[in-house]
Amino acid sequence: MAEYSAFALLKNALTGNQDWKPAWRKPEPKPAYDVIIIGGGGHGLSTAYYLAKEFGITNVAVLEKGYLGSGNVGRNTTAVRSNYLLPENVRFYEHSMKLWENLSHELNYNVMFSQRGCLNLAHTPGQLDDYARRGNAMRHEGVDAELMTPAQIAKLVPGLDVSASARFPIIGGLMQRRAGTARHDAVAWGYARGADRRGVDILENCEVTGFIKDGDRVVGVNTTRGEIRAGKVAVAVAGHTGHVMRMAGIDTMPIESHVLQAFVSESLKPFLHTVLTFGMGHFYASQSDKGGLVYGGDLDGYNSYAQRGNLPIVEEVMSEMLALFPSLARVRVLRSWGGVCDMSMDGSPIITTGPLPGMYLNCGWCYGGFKATPASGWCFAHTIARDEPHEFNAPFTLDRFQRGTIIDDKGQGSTPRLH
Amino acid sequence: MLITCPYCGPRDVSEYTYQGDGNRTRPDPASTDQEVWNAYVYDRLNPAGEHHEIWQHSGGCRAHLAVTRNTLTHVVSSVSFARDAGHKKSDSRRKTGAKA
Ligand SMILES: Cc1cc2nc3c(=O)[nH]c(=O)nc-3n(C[C@H](O)[C@H](O)[C@H](O)COP(=O)(O)OP(=O)(O)OC[C@H]3O[C@@H](n4cnc5c(N)ncnc54)[C@H](O)[C@@H]3O)c2cc1C
Numbered sequence: 001m002a003e004y005s006a007f008a009l010l011k012n013a014l015t016g017n018q019d020w021k022p023a024w025r026k027p028e029p030k031p032a033y034d035v036i037i038i039g040g041g042g043h044g045l046s047t048a049y050y051l052a053k054e055f056g057i058t059n060v061a062v063l064e065k066g067y068l069g070s071g072n073v074g075r076n077t078t079a080v081r082s083n084y085l086l087p088e089n090v091r092f093y094e095h096s097m098k099l100w101e102n103l104s105h106e107l108n109y110n111v112m113f114s115q116r117g118c119l120n121l122a123h124t125p126g127q128l129d130d131y132a133r134r135g136n137a138m139r140h141e142g143v144d145a146e147l148m149t150p151a152q153i154a155k156l157v158p159g160l161d162v163s164a165s166a167r168f169p170i171i172g173g174l175m176q177r178r179a180g181t182a183r184h185d186a187v188a189w190g191y192a193r194g195a196d197r198r199g200v201d202i203l204e205n206c207e208v209t210g211f212i213k214d215g216d217r218v219v220g221v222n223t224t225r226g227e228i229r230a231g232k233v234a235v236a237v238a239g240h241t242g243h244v245m246r247m248a249g250i251d252t253m254p255i256e257s258h259v260l261q262a263f264v265s266e267s268l269k270p271f272l273h274t275v276l277t278f279g280m281g282h283f284y285a286s287q288s289d290k291g292g293l294v295y296g297g298d299l300d301g302y303n304s305y306a307q308r309g310n311l312p313i314v315e316e317v318m319s320e321m322l323a324l325f326p327s328l329a330r331v332r333v334l335r336s337w338g339g340v341c342d343m344s345m346d347g348s349p350i351i352t353t354g355p356l357p358g359m360y361l362n363c364g365w366c367y368g369g370f371k372a373t374p375a376s377g378w379c380f381a382h383t384i385a386r387d388e389p390h391e392f393n394a395p396f397t398l399d400r401f402q403r404g405t406i407i408d409d410k411g412q413g414s415t416p417r418l419h
Numbered sequence: 420m421l422i423t424c425p426y427c428g429p430r431d432v433s434e435y436t437y438q439g440d441g442n443r444t445r446p447d448p449a450s451t452d453q454e455v456w457n458a459y460v461y462d463r464l465n466p467a468g469e470h471h472e473i474w475q476h477s478g479g480c481r482a483h484l485a486v487t488r489n490t491l492t493h494v495v496s497s498v499s500f501a502r503d504a505g506h507k508k509s510d511s512r513r514k515t516g517a518k519a
């Protein structure tokens with residue numbers, strides 16, 4: 001029987017909620033595992049889960065330097081979508097979307113996946129054409145997409161300034177109705193519990209400080225909790241990729257770490273029923289179930305590992321919000337924070353074997369890796385277990401930059417702060 | 420974050436444009452060495468700590484600046500005109516007769 005159910009809730013309510021098991025154990029590190037996964041974020045945890053569930057590999061440890069979910073998995077604005085242009089991205093993110101659609105059931109953990117849609121607003125005819133092209137590319141791959149008129153948009157998003165006198169008049173938009181939001185912490189906790197119950201050791205406060213090598217081959221890691229050996233060492237540390245790979249002797253990567261800020265407002269009555277993006281700048285917002293607006297904009301735009309940003313972006317994000325919703329001018333901001341994003345050179349991720357023997361690499365998520373969490377772990381587990389990529393992640397190699405097979409959805413070139 | 424332009428003095432970061440990693444030197448344009456070009460275009464040191472980078476004071480004197488900044492704390496420890504800093508190697512790589 002499922003661990004979490006209406007019956008379990010009732011039974012525990014009657015017995016004073018004393019009998020709940022912790023969602024994951026706090027084991028001591030073993031001297032060796034079949035697989036070590038560095039990074040207890042969404043991707044590391046989902047990788048462990050699918051390794052155990054799909055491939056029966058359960059002698060696995062997830063090594064997290066802080067507490068579980070202290071990285072970007074607990075810092076993002078939770079938008080989940082598969083509205084990409086290039087087929088490699090559409091296929092991968094659509095696979096993720098399908099996993100999302102069943103995730104609460106799969107994990108027996110309510111990740112509060114809410115398919116409230118994601119609407120990209122267009123403000124110029126060129127932009128609308130571009131969205132039409134993207135929508136067609138999506139539909140070509142069997143993904144839902146529809147163009148919306150200003151009248152439809154006004155109905156869907158009351159409060160939005162759709163007047164012709166708006167600073168940047170809205171002339172239409174691209175909607176993916178199956179897109180939405182999820183509860184980020186629950187995703188981390190749900191995968192953690194699922195992996196733990198299948199035998200995976202989740203080791204918190206266990207920072208990797210070096211790699212143990214036999215010649216070129218990675219055979220284990222040094223950590224703040226001692227030396228741990230493994231047949232396979234998988235790296236899934238998101239914003240810390242450059243730093244961790246350097247410990248393995250790889251000095252440069254096609255990645256820069258940049259800080260992205262996010263904001264939450266005080267609670268408001270429900271008025272924003274979809275994930276909304278502004279097209280004349282970079283702004284996105286949704287409204288949480290508690291009523292707070294969850295929103296953000298651009299990266300600060302310089303290399304940073306600081307998990308906090310500067311004020312110019314705060315001002316820019318607020319002014320973009322007001323360009324859309326003048327009525328929010330007096331709403332107060334409750335909290336803001338930053339996360340370190342692993343910006344790749346073409347804006348697409350890397351999920352691959354190598355680059356050293358015994359090593360596996362998962363990175364380059366930019367600021368869009370939350371939605372990828374299920375598919376990333378699913379593909380990475382496949383790659384680790386089979387020593388070759390699944391067809392969904394086969395294009396996301398590390399050597400694509402050398403080979404000229406970059407996957408640049410935005411056509412931005414190798415300026416990571418612009419992806 | 421303030422960056423002290425050697426010409427204009429301390430100014431807010433919003434006056435500057437980030438031009439990224441200053442550790443790279445553009446290869447000889449005549450070179451057809453794929454490894455060298457790939458490294459220049461795509462590979463980054465991306466350190467957690469002191470970082471050499473190029474900023475332009477685009478909202479001020481428009482000078483290009485060589486900045487050393489800590490990526491963990493955002494503290495700027497040195498700023499100089501990019502034309503004076505580093506780039507020693509580029510001269511030796513430049514082909515004789517190429518425009519300066
Ligand atoms: C403000 C913000 C908003 C975002 N919004 C969205 C969004 O709306 N939609 C979306 O799809 N994506 C979004 N993202 C991106 C998304 O959050 C990330 O791409 C994704 O979470 C990265 O994967 P992860 O969960 O595994 O990363 P993390 O949770 O960062 O996991 C990496 C883990 O590795 C650990 N680690 C690092 N170094 C070591 C070491 N040496 N030893 C052991 N452990 C180590 C870290 O502590 C961390 O817990 C956003 C990101 C930010 C910062």
Ligand SMILES: [Zn+2]
Nearest residue numbers: 424427476480
């Ligand atoms: Zn100046």
